[in-house]
Amino acid sequence: MPADHLNGRREVTVSDVAAAAKVSKATAARVLGGYGAASEAVRDRVQAAAEELGYRPNALAKTMTTGRSNSIGIIVGDIENPFFAQATRGAADVAKAAGYDLILLNSDEHADAEENAVSVLLAKRVDGILVAPASTTDPSTLRAAVERGRPLVLFDRIADGLDVDAVVADNRAGARRLTDLLLEAGHRRVAFVSTIVHEGDYRVGDRLGSSSVGDRVTGFVEALEVAGIPDPARFVRLNARRDGVDAIVRGLVDEGITAIVASDSLIAQAAFRTLRELGIPIPTAVSLVAFDDADWTSLSAPAITVMAQPIHEIGAEAARLLIRRIAGDGSPHENVVLPQRLIERESIAPPPD
Amino acid sequence: MPADHLNGRREVTVSDVAAAAKVSKATAARVLGGYGAASEAVRDRVQAAAEELGYRPNALAKTMTTGRSNSIGIIVGDIENPFFAQATRGAADVAKAAGYDLILLNSDEHADAEENAVSVLLAKRVDGILVAPASTTDPSTLRAAVERGRPLVLFDRIADGLDVDAVVADNRAGARRLTDLLLEAGHRRVAFVSTIVHEGDYRVGDRLGSSSVGDRVTGFVEALEVAGIPDPARFVRLNARRDGVDAIVRGLVDEGITAIVASDSLIAQAAFRTLRELGIPIPTAVSLVAFDDADWTSLSAPAITVMAQPIHEIGAEAARLLIRRIAGDGSPHENVVLPQRLIERESIAPPPD
DNA sequence: GTGAAAGCGCTAACAA
DNA sequence: TTGTTAGCGCTTTCAC
Numbered sequence: 001m002p003a004d005h006l007n008g009r010r011e012v013t014v015s016d017v018a019a020a021a022k023v024s025k026a027t028a029a030r031v032l033g034g035y036g037a038a039s040e041a042v043r044d045r046v047q048a049a050a051e052e053l054g055y056r057p058n059a060l061a062k063t064m065t066t067g068r069s070n071s072i073g074i075i076v077g078d079i080e081n082p083f084f085a086q087a088t089r090g091a092a093d094v095a096k097a098a099g100y101d102l103i104l105l106n107s108d109e110h111a112d113a114e115e116n117a118v119s120v121l122l123a124k125r126v127d128g129i130l131v132a133p134a135s136t137t138d139p140s141t142l143r144a145a146v147e148r149g150r151p152l153v154l155f156d157r158i159a160d161g162l163d164v165d166a167v168v169a170d171n172r173a174g175a176r177r178l179t180d181l182l183l184e185a186g187h188r189r190v191a192f193v194s195t196i197v198h199e200g201d202y203r204v205g206d207r208l209g210s211s212s213v214g215d216r217v218t219g220f221v222e223a224l225e226v227a228g229i230p231d232p233a234r235f236v237r238l239n240a241r242r243d244g245v246d247a248i249v250r251g252l253v254d255e256g257i258t259a260i261v262a263s264d265s266l267i268a269q270a271a272f273r274t275l276r277e278l279g280i281p282i283p284t285a286v287s288l289v290a291f292d293d294a295d296w297t298s299l300s301a302p303a304i305t306v307m308a309q310p311i312h313e314i315g316a317e318a319a320r321l322l323i324r325r326i327a328g329d330g331s332p333h334e335n336v337v338l339p340q341r342l343i344e345r346e347s348i349a350p351p352p353d
Numbered sequence: 354m355p356a357d358h359l360n361g362r363r364e365v366t367v368s369d370v371a372a373a374a375k376v377s378k379a380t381a382a383r384v385l386g387g388y389g390a391a392s393e394a395v396r397d398r399v400q401a402a403a404e405e406l407g408y409r410p411n412a413l414a415k416t417m418t419t420g421r422s423n424s425i426g427i428i429v430g431d432i433e434n435p436f437f438a439q440a441t442r443g444a445a446d447v448a449k450a451a452g453y454d455l456i457l458l459n460s461d462e463h464a465d466a467e468e469n470a471v472s473v474l475l476a477k478r479v480d481g482i483l484v485a486p487a488s489t490t491d492p493s494t495l496r497a498a499v500e501r502g503r504p505l506v507l508f509d510r511i512a513d514g515l516d517v518d519a520v521v522a523d524n525r526a527g528a529r530r531l532t533d534l535l536l537e538a539g540h541r542r543v544a545f546v547s548t549i550v551h552e553g554d555y556r557v558g559d560r561l562g563s564s565s566v567g568d569r570v571t572g573f574v575e576a577l578e579v580a581g582i583p584d585p586a587r588f589v590r591l592n593a594r595r596d597g598v599d600a601i602v603r604g605l606v607d608e609g610i611t612a613i614v615a616s617d618s619l620i621a622q623a624a625f626r627t628l629r630e631l632g633i634p635i636p637t638a639v640s641l642v643a644f645d646d647a648d649w650t651s652l653s654a655p656a657i658t659v660m661a662q663p664i665h666e667i668g669a670e671a672a673r674l675l676i677r678r679i680a681g682d683g684s685p686h687e688n689v690v691l692p693q694r695l696i697e698r699e700s701i702a703p704p705p706d
Numbered sequence: 707g708t709g710a711a712a713g714c715g716c717t718a719a720c721a722a
Numbered sequence: 723t724t725g726t727t728a729g730c731g732c733t734t735t736c737a738c
Contacts, residue, residue: 104457299626
């Protein structure tokens, strides 16, 4: 009983409407679907019949014949992360305006979940896919989509060796600027902290799993290099999830670090809490800056100086690009880089002597 | 060219696989779909052929014949709102575990957007719908789904006159407790602030557009009544979006209010900022409490005492209920009420004399 | 302007 | 165990 849905009723179809309006199925379909031509009289009869019977189109059947589903898939790390929630909203608004809906999948930044998500979306015949790739260096999970010619647009990070469009923020410039601020305040011992997974200690040139974090690290290192600080790589602390931000921050303090660049606002939050618990005042003892203008950063005492990203726009622009590809735009793939914006607050001070 | 997607290639189908494996379409479908029986030899041949050709099932075609799409729709006010993001994650996890995907739609709390969202979901033949109804008092936008027998579960708020399942938090008890805390500290002039739209001044017994806010107001009023405070309704301030939280808080301060109950963390945030700008210290001059354990509430100075909601669980439980209904559970509709949890911090002090 | 018929990719009887 | 045959609800030729 396909048409009934766990339920006695049967869905009313174009055939039903056609019969009621005493026209052929094709004609009814034409007026109901808003394509082809029909005399006014017929149109009225069909519409009346449809109304009367409570006709609801079956978008799936339409997709079966047209090949277009009017839905796009979006794969995020975790919708609960405000970054992804905002980007998703940006994408949703653009999509909706163009008549598309979003099928949402969380990857938790795991390759297998991502691969599975792609399979599901491909099976559901989405018209295109938006994805924040779990891995920049090994995007093999996304290959299935690309090979099948399904339009795919990356956001937040790029993927090596995948010829697709991408929309990212200018993380390198942002990191550089943020770090410069610290350097200008007189700091010489400043650390960069990220949760990104990485084997062993970071060394200049290492490719990281996420291009956005990678670019931030690059910008950070560059700033230190320009300032003439030897061996900047030693100030980069990764694997913060595994090792614990708390432990890392404590270690940093013990080492005499005087400033911290947090790779995202969650890390900043953890660092902030740890410093507070340790009774180490910000910014007089340790300065703290971060990426993302999370709401708490302006409410905390002190308020945190941050590099804001145009998150909404990242999602929106990615959706725009994807929709253009779906529409058949065959121009060369783009790599859109959006600027970040510095918001100076109260979390930087000169290092203590 | 239905099967091609903006692209030369044609999708490979069961027929293709069947031909390659030299078996009938039905047999190929059986092994590919994992139903029915097949000899090991045949199974191997079919699987090899499928692998070889790069077969990908078409979930839509399957839905057409089975009537089940394995996707559920979720309509939230705004995915960017952390509350909805968390509830969505809770729902997504449960859904995924049961083999369902989520089609996400934002209503912005508008009836027309909600109605449109329902139409889209019905057209896409989702197996069920999860929705935080934009209006408790006029859920006519949701009737279409209910009438068609599509399982529907509400979360966060209930809807009058709609016989469906719902999962909400115990807002009334939560509000009462929060207000009692203020009363116990000695406050007599405490206000409740919400962005909910309401015609004219609030009067006891008025039905509000959102049952969750309505329940909070009820709990608040009850607490004041029990404390013997005359005419509690005058302390309820609604329409904060239209009037501006800022203006409302200023007015409250002028009126000599000594404590504020914020109906959600966004209002609390705005109130916090306003009080800070006004140079009015929390909690010595004005005490402030709120709903939802937003991250900033523990990072601000002072940290805010809040009534935390089991947001994740609200979404998860709603999804569980929905999936049970989809599976055919015909027992009477439930109204699940989850407890809230008080987190006492530093934003309450006795009123100044 | 309207209708008849085929087909999208799959599952579901029913036979063999 | 395997194959044949109908559909699911829609769009799309192609006639009329």
